[in-house]
Amino acid sequence: MTARASDFLIYDKVAGVYRANPEQVVRDDVEKHYWRHVGQTILKDWRLYLMLVPTILVFLFWRYLPMYELLGSFKVDDTVKSVSEQYFKGFSNFKGLLAGSGTYAEYSMNFWRAMRNTFLLSFYGLLFGFPIPIILALFFNEVKSDLTRSALQVCTYLPKFMSTVIMTSLVMMLIKQGSAASETPPGIIAQLLSNIGLISKETAQNGLLNNPSYFRAIYQISGIWETAGYDSIVFFAAIIAISPTSYEAAQIDGANKWAQMRYVVLPSILSTIVIMLITRIGHMLSIGYEKVLLLSEQHPSAWQTAEVISTFSWRIKATSQGLASAAEMMNNVVGMLLVIGANTIARKASDVSLY
C-alpha cells in the first residue's frame, strides 16, 4: 500500500487550512510510544513476566552461555585463559581438523574416524532400531487380551526407565571377559553366544568390548533392548485408532492378513511412520555420549569403532580445547541443519510441523 497525502493531512474547509489527520496522529503516537506501551503492558501484567524469569535465566546460563564457549573454536588454543580473554585466531582449528597436516595430523585422523563412527552408529540405529518398534506395535495389536498385553508391555517398556549406568553395567557384566589366571569363563551372554557358535571361544574369553568389530552390534542391540518397547507406544496408539469397521470391510471383501496389513493398517499409520522417521533423521548426529563413554571408557582397543565426535572432543579437551570446541561445533551445526531440514520436509509432506 502506498502512502497518500490524505493519510497525513486533511484540508479543513471551514478554516481553509491543512490539518493533521487525527487517525495518523494516533498512529504516530502509538509508534512514538511503542516502548512505553510495552513497558506499561509489562508493568500491568508483571506477575506473568516474573513467572518467565526463572526459565529465561536457566536457559540463558546453561543452554546459551555454553554456545558462547563454542567461540573458543575460533580462538587461540590456550586452556588457561577464558574464551573472552583470548585472541581471534580464524579458522585454523577447523582447517586442522578437516585437512590435518603437521601437528594436526593425528587429531584430524581421529576426527574423521569419529565422524565416520557417528554417522555409522546413527545409520545402523535407523536401519535396525527404527522398524522394530513398528513390528512390535503390530504384534501388540494382535494380543486381544488386555491383561496379557499389559503384562508384555510392562516388560518391554521397563528398560527405558533404567539409567545409562545400570544398562551399561548390565551389558558389561553379561559379556565381560574371562580371566586366564583364575580360569573363570566370560560373562553369561558371551558364553551363550560362543556356545551356539556365533562367536569364537577366544573372542568371548578376551571380552567382546575389547574387540572393535563388535562394538557397533553391542551398541545397537543394547539400544533395541533399551528403547524398542517404549518407542512402539506411538505406533501402537496409531494402530488402535483404526476403526474396526475398516478391518471388517476388508474381511468381507476377502482380504487375508497380509492384504489387511497392506491396505488397511499401513495407510493408516503411514503418517506416523513418516513423522517418526523424519524425527529420527533429524537427531541422527546426537549420539548419546554417555552410553558410548560408559561402554568404551575402559576399553581403548574398541575406540576404533566406538569413538564418536562428542567422546572424541571430551578426550582431547584437556590438551586442546580449541580443537574440541571446533569438532563439536561442526557436529552440532550439521545436526541442526538436519533437524531443520527434516522439519521442513515434515511440514511439506504431512502438514505436521514437529516444532
Added chain:
Amino acid sequence: MKRKLEISELIFKVISYTLLTVFAICCLYPFLYAISAAISGKHAVEYNEIILFPKDIQFEAFREMFMSNEFWNSYSNTLFLTIYGTVWSLFVAILGGYALSKKRLLFRKFFNFFLVFTMWFSAGIVPQYLNYVATSRVFEGMGITDDKWLVVIAMGMAAMNIILLRNSFEGVPSEIEEAAIVEGASEMQVLSKVFIPMCKSTIATVTLFFAISRWNGYFWARQMISNDYEQPLQVFIRNKLEFYTDSEQLATMTGNYAADSLIFALIVCSIIPILIIYPFIQKYFAKGTNAGGVKE
C-alpha cells in the same frame, strides 16, 4: 456372529504371541539374572553355573552393601538431588509453561523460539563442561560452595517438558480462566486453583520425567561434584564396577560371594525405587485429556 479366523490370521497371531513373549523375556532377563547372581554363591557366579535361578543362596553381598556407609551416603545424595531437582525443575517449568501459554504475552514468539532453539542446537559436552566450571566459580563468588546446588539448579531442564506443559495449559478453555478472574482470582490463584488441577495428568507425566532423569543422572554429577562424599548412587555404582573389573582388586576379595554379586546387588538396590513408581508411570502413558468444564 463370530467369524472364524482365516489361516493367515491364525499364523500371524501365533507369530505375534511367540515373538512378543521372546522379546519380553529378553528384555527382562538381564534384570532377573542380576537378582539371581546377587544372591548366589561365589563359585556359581564365577563359573556361570546360574542361568536363571540362584544357586548356593547367600545374602552377604547385600549385607556387605547395607553395612557400608558409602552406599547409604550415595543413596541419600541421590535422594537429595532427585527431590530438590524435581521440585526446582517443576517450579521453573510450570511457571514458564504457564506464562508461555498466554496469548497476551508480549514477544511470545521470541520466547518460544528461545526455548525451541535449544532443541535444535546444543553446544556439546565440552563447551557445556567449560560453562559449568565457569558458573561454579560464579556460585562460589556468591558464597555457595556446595556443588550439589549447581547440579540441582543447572541440570535436567528439558525444553520439551516446558513445551508439553505449555500445550496442556493452552488446552484449558479461556472461559474457565475468565470466570475465575471475574470471581476475583489473582494470577497465582488462577494458576494454582484452575490450571494446575485441570492439567494434572500432564503435570504428573512431566514430574515423572524430571524425577527419573534426576534419579538416573550420572555424567554431569560426576563432572561437577568435586567432593567424592557427595556423589550420587549412579556414580557410586560405576566406581564400584570400575574398581572390581580390575583383576588386582579382585584378588584381594575375601568372603564367599563374588565381586559380581556385589555389583549386581547394587544394581538391584538402585532400580527398586523405579520399580516401585513404575506402575504409576504406566497409568500416565496414555495421557487422558481433561473432559468437562465449559461445553460449547
